[in-house]
Amino acid sequence: MTDTLPPDALIEAALLTQSEPLGEKTLRQLCDPPLSQDKLIDVLGSLKARWQNRALQLVHSGEGWRFQIAPAAYARLGALQETRSPRYSRAVMETLAIIAYQQPVTRGDIEGIRGVAVSQNVMQTLLDRGWIETIGHRDTVGRPVLWATTPAFLADLQLDSLEQLPPLTELGELVLPELPQAAGADNGAEEETEDA
Structure with a gap:
């Protein structure tokens, strides 16, 4: 009897035991x-x-392959969890929607669209959740930080790409104006110069 598992059994075990999605390169290299x-x-x-x-x-997302609870079972199993998923404020969800549909954007862009100041708590909530990240700076006065969504955002929404987001017409009355193009973006992650 051999100690090696067939590839499908090895890959199945890896996907069932890992908490994070696994990329195809990682899965291919598991086998010998x-x-x-x-x-x-x-x-x-x-x-x-x-x-x-x-x-x-078994689902595929922008981050890789993973097993997850089927939607039909999720609602029933949610009652077993002691900690409920956090509920996000309207400000957090509006800010996330603007970033998702208009990225890359600065905090000033978000404030211009929403018509109110974006608090640091809103941005920190999205950062802590892993849904947004800084991708550089706009090449304008003050070099404000450019924000975009992350692969974790796509994975949590079970999307492969941003093109799978529903059209804005299905989301209601949120109308987003054209924003200036991001020019000279670099990978710096300094704090934004705009006030919260």
Whole structure:
């Protein structure tokens, strides 16, 4: 009897035991010898089919592959959790929507669209959740920080890309004006010069 597992069993075990999504390169290199891309696609397709109509499902996001609770089971299992998912204020959700649909944006852009100042607490909430990050600075006076969404944002919404966000017409009356193009963005992460 050999100690090696077949590739599908090894990949299934890895995906079930890791809390973070696993990329395809990582999954291919788990096996000895490493799997080809085509073989990995076959293995993932087989696993996805095997777990269909169960409480867990294999999903792919911008961050990689992972097992997650199927939507039908999630509502029932939520009652078992002692800690509930945080509820976010309207200011947090409006700010996130503006960043998602207009990125990259500065805090001044967000304030111009919302018509009110954006508090540091709102930005910190989105940063702590891992949904936004700084991607550089706009090449204007004061070099304000440019904000964009993260791969974690896409993963949490179960999206592969921003193109899968629903059209704004389906979201109601939020009308977003054209913003200046981001010029000269660099990877600096200094604090924004605008006041909260």
